[in-house]
Amino acid sequence: MKSWNNYLLKSKMFIVFSAVSLFIVMLTCIIFYYKNVSDIKNQTLSLSDTITRQFSRTFELYMQDVEKLSVSIIGDPIIQQSLIDHYRVTDSVAQNEIELTINKRLFTHLQPRPQLQSIYIFTTDDIAYFVSKGGGPKVSFKLREENWYEKRLEMPGIKFLLQPVTTESTGGEHEAKVISFVRNINRIPYRDVLAYMKININVNVFKDMLVNSDSNEIERNMRAFIITDEGSVIYDDRNELTGSEDSGIDLSIFQGSGQSGELIWNGENYLYTMSKSSYTKWNTLILIPSEFLLKKQQHTAYILILVGLLAMGLIAFVSYTLSYQITLPLRNLMKKMARVEQGDLSQRMEVAGNNEFSRLSRIYNRMLDSITRLIGEVYTSKLAEKNAQISALQAQINPHFLYNTLNIMKSISRVRGIEEVAEMAESLAELFKYSMKNLQRPIPLRDEMDHISHYMNIQQHRFGSRFEFSMDVPEALQDASILKLTVQPLIENAIVHGLGKVKSGGRIVIAVRRLGDDLIIEVSDNGCGIEEERLHMLRKRIMGIQAADVLEEDGLGIGLSNIALRIKLFHGVKYGAELISANGRGTTVRLTFPYERFVKVKGEAG
Secondary structure, eight states: OOOGGGSOHHHHHHHHHHHHHHHHHHHHHHHHHHHHHHHHHHHHHHHHHHHHHHHHHHHHHHHHHHHHHHHHHHHOHHHHHHHHHHHHOOOHHHHHHHHHHHHHHHHHHHTTOTTEEEEEEEETTSOEEEEEGGGOOOOOOOGGGSTTGGGGGGGGGSSOEEEEEEEEEEETTEEEEEEEEEEEEEOTTTOOEEEEEEEEEETTHHHHHOOOOTTOHHHHHOEEEEEOTTOOEEEETTSSSTTOSOOOSOGGGGTSSOSEEEEEETTEEEEEEEEEOTTTOOEEEEEEEHHHHHHHHHHHHHHHHHHHHHHHHHHHHHHHHHHHHHHHHHHHHHHHHHHHHTTOTTOOOOOOSSSHHHHHHHHHHHHHHHHHHHHHHHHHHHHHHHHHHHHHHHHHHHHHHHHHHHHHHHHHHHHTTOHHHHHHHHHHHHHHHHHHSOTTSEEEHHHHHHHHHHHHHHHHHHHTTSEEEEEEOOGGGTTBEEETTSSHHHHHHIIIIISTTOOSOEEEEEEEEEETTEEEEEEEEOSOOOOHHHHHHHHHHHTTOSOGGGSOSSSHHHHHHHHHHHHHHHHOTTOEEEEEEOTTSOEEEEEEEEOOBOOOOTTOOO
8 A cells, every 4th residue: 555655745735635624524514414403303392392382272271161161051040940940840741841941051052162062961860961963862861870970079179070082973873072071060059069061072173273284394294182191092183093092102201291302102203292281181292203304304414415515526626726736836846856866957946926936946046056066166175175184194193102102101110110100101191092092982881990090090199198089880880881981070070179179088989880771870079069059050051051151161061061961962861960069068970871781893992
């Protein structure tokens, strides 16, 4: 597979522009889609809730009107007197007259109301007075055969009872589904029960209350129910379940506090809104199939996909054109540079304007001018290089000459018996020999310690017993790898700066230890120490924060910073030097190296 770095800049720009733009378009479409779906769902539930509440309220008002009708029947003085007479007379002729009178009054109340199917009055002695529309026969004959009879004892505390759907004949083969409104007929003004009244209401009354608009998609697709808490269907707008004892709907929705949500009915998903009537205690339920919402969501998705494809096409075209225009000058520059690579230095870019490519072209042209000029100067530089080599050879002669002279002085001193001069000459010769070669190559710690011994041999001849010197170097660490001339300058600093003013009792200690993967070398003295302000500046210099000219020119800060810099450059910023001191309490310099055993390079001189 082709590596990303191998793609042309034009291809990279096109891919990146297209990918980023596509991501933004897709993210925007997804957010818009889910926002739109949420809005559709909320709007649907809001409209459904409005329809539910209106339907429930309309039914309440109708039932309140029926209650008013019942009150007017109860308060009818003719019916009141006729019922009183019913219990007094025993003559059958008189009873017939009472029945005719009651039926006539009931028919007067029934006739103006089209959705009332029939009215019954049951006396406590099992006589039923009855009027019906359409000539339907009497269905109920005795009070004790009524399904609501057992609840009559509760009626004194309740204004009325509403009974679920039953079937009543309207004459011939036709039947009507009715709900029943039942209440007591009390004797006025004594409040004792004279009889019970049942008003049958045709369920078709609900059709007039719920008028669906064909122009509204929600109303065309919704299902409307009136259901009791026990699950009996009072009304189904499609007349499929009206009168059914089991609607198949989860009855828990009528017990909870939620007025809307989602449910599964007959294996399909629906949104529902529900309103419980505080007057009738029945539940008005509106169901909207989720499939209806899915169709709307699909319509939105098709529009978003179309918009997304158009946006992607436009973005791809713009990205390709833009990347081509941006990389065209670069391709021209690459062609010019390829010819320069073959030796044609006359290739120049045309410069127009002051944009980035124009500036790059000017830099390219100046670069070629510089190359042409440098080619003319190369022969002169070769001559200067030869002269420098000669000077370097001469500079190497002087140390070697001095080293050889010291060896001659050592030999003469020993021949003539001047042993101290011979030892100093030998130590000084070893110092020069150690310092002349391989400054940047690692050495074993043993060599650096030997070099320090030679140095201290000379210093002890110079200072006598003014200070003591000791080394604590475990034999196991003698072959550890360090950089040359990183420890000896610290000894020199300790003598010059730490013990310079000490007349006796001075002490210099070298301590080496291993700490994990690190090699720690500490050089300590018990000299005058360093003042806090100067110590702060020295530490900044060691860390490379402060310039050399900020410190006094006594060599201490320069030497330490050079050692720290060499260690960091060779081993990394984790390693280096640390300065610890207090005024009048001496000074300790701690060097940190990675612990590695020294391995001699093949062919390297010893």
